[in-house]
Amino acid sequence: xxxSYFRAAVVPEDSLELGKGWRIxxxxxxxxxxxxxxxxxxxxxxxxxxxxxxxxxxxxGTAAGAFLTAGPDAGDLEVSVDGxxxxxxxxxxxxxxxHYPYVQMLADGLKDGPHTIRLRVAAAERKGRTCSAIRxxxxxxxxxxxxxxxxEYVPVMWTGEPKEKQVKVLRxxxxxxGFRRFVxxxxxxxxxxxxxxxxxxxxxxxxxxx
Numbered sequence: 001x002x003x004s005y006f007r008a009a010v011v012p013e014d015s016l017e018l019g020k021g022w023r024i025x026x027x028x029x030x031x032x033x034x035x036x037x038x039x040x041x042x043x044x045x046x047x048x049x050x051x052x053x054x055x056x057x058x059x060x061g062t063a064a065g066a067f068l069t070a071g072p073d074a075g076d077l078e079v080s081v082d083g084x085x086x087x088x089x090x091x092x093x094x095x096x097x098x099h100y101p102y103v104q105m106l107a108d109g110l111k112d113g114p115h116t117i118r119l120r121v122a123a124a125e126r127k128g129r130t131c132s133a134i135r136x137x138x139x140x141x142x143x144x145x146x147x148x149x150x151x152e153y154v155p156v157m158w159t160g161e162p163k164e165k166q167v168k169v170l171r172x173x174x175x176x177x178g179f180r181r182f183v184x185x186x187x188x189x190x191x192x193x194x195x196x197x198x199x200x201x202x203x204x205x206x207x208x209x210x
Contacts, residue, residue, distance in 0.1 A: 011139040021053030040101040051123040061143020071099030075132035080118040
């Protein structure tokens with residue numbers, strides 16, 4: 001499939017060109033209004049609250065995207081590919097007060113080869129307020145030149161299948177993409193996997209990482 005993301009890879013943080021107003025650190029979530037899912041806000045993020053702030057990265061491949069959280073204070077992103085005009089990407093911030101985690105595609109269907117992506121924070125009107133917060137957990141590309149060690153916990157949906165079948169899925173994620181640690185999540189975030197606790201989910205991920 002020519003449109004497959006089988007070459008997906010995380011963009012290393014040290015390859016980003018951060019303009020004024022961008023940071024790589026753990027946001028102070030205690031001061032951010034709205035509901036959060038704890039395992040999607042832990043650790044560092046690439047973030048800004050400054051409209052007009054820009055960052056850029058280069059890669060070789062066909063697509064780029066951002067795994068981010070967008071909530072009631074979210075702005076929008078403007079994207080320029082290879083020096084072209086900026087196009088606005090409206091973030092999905094319509095989940096009430098929840099900071100919703102999802103993947104926002106930045107560019108897709110590009111000619112396979114070198115590209116430069118430039119992101120710019122755009123202010124957005126949210127229920128009468130002007131908002132400009134952008135919080136990106138990871139930037140990723142579909143290409144070959146940005147592979148980075150993937151050691152963070154990866155959320156994987158548990159569908160109620162037998163444990164042996166789920167382990168095969170985790171092994172495939174490890175072998176094909178390098179993921180090493182997993183947290184299985186279920187409906188309404190009520191984790192249930194053969195009576196195992198959340199701690200056992202992470203142990204399961206560690207047990208297949210060699």
